[in-house]
Amino acid sequence: MEHPPTKGSIVCVGTGMTLGAHITPICRSHIEQADVVFCSAHPIIEMWLKEMNGDVRTLQGLYAEGKDRRITYREMVATMLAEVRLGKKVVAAFYGHPGVFAWAPHKVIEEAKADGYCAQMLPGISAEDCLYADLGIDPGRVGSQNFETSQFMFYQRNIDPSAYLILWQIAIAGDRSIARFHTGAAYRELLIEMLSEYYPLDHQVALYECPTLAIDEARIEWIALKDFAQTEVSLITTMLIPPSKKLRKNSAILARLAELDKIHLQNLQTEEK
């Protein structure tokens, strides 16, 4: 641009998952100091944000059953950018982490930067973070794979059943329209069929929901994979699939590493002399 704008900015922040428990001091500070706060979060979180800032506007109204969510997300970006272009200090507050399984926050930052505005993202506590804590899972133990469920179904992916598998947005599994708020048992049966290539049907999987309010409990429901289609799920339900196989050693690489270790040891001994 010939004349980069000096005013107007956007910061995408995360509210965390549970009201009051997860928001970081820096995210809260940005919310309090913003000219306008856009919000995509649970309505009670939205009420909470209104106690921090006098101009909180929801983006939730852009959703509609039957409306392609890609249109919704682009409208979110356009709505936020319009205020940035008016020279305002804009904050966009998204539930959880603004950059995890969220298209609009990344896009609005990309477009704002391209137009010469200050734009940044600040992390929040995500559902994944809460899942690790509530289910006692360490993703570093055997590794962890994360997929948006529909994307997992649409594309040919390689699953490692010796690592954890986490599937997000399972309530809309297989939604090709990107416009539904729920698919159904038949779609989930197809998902079970896909997963059964890697896991036995009686393999125990966890359905997880992080509570929005501190007075509520997390949903942690262990079921057999085969029962998933008949189990109630919501838009915030996540599936954790523990490993079904043990880690297998890579003997060829381990042998080569042993050779490298031998050379390393010899070099050390030479240096000592």
Next chain:
Amino acid sequence: MTAIQLLEKMGASANADKNAISDSDKQRISALTNDSPHFHAPITHGHGEGENEDQDDDEDEDDSGR
């Protein structure tokens, strides 16, 4: 203290005891929950994160499943 402030305090306090909430506070919190419109959680879509429209279209052509 508003019901939201109460929830915030409970969320942020290590000493919060949800079993110690008074009946009137329970009612105020319940009213908040009941009055809340539906929450549409998905903020990403099945194509994959960060794709632009052109890439979406390209993938549609490449992927007979869509």
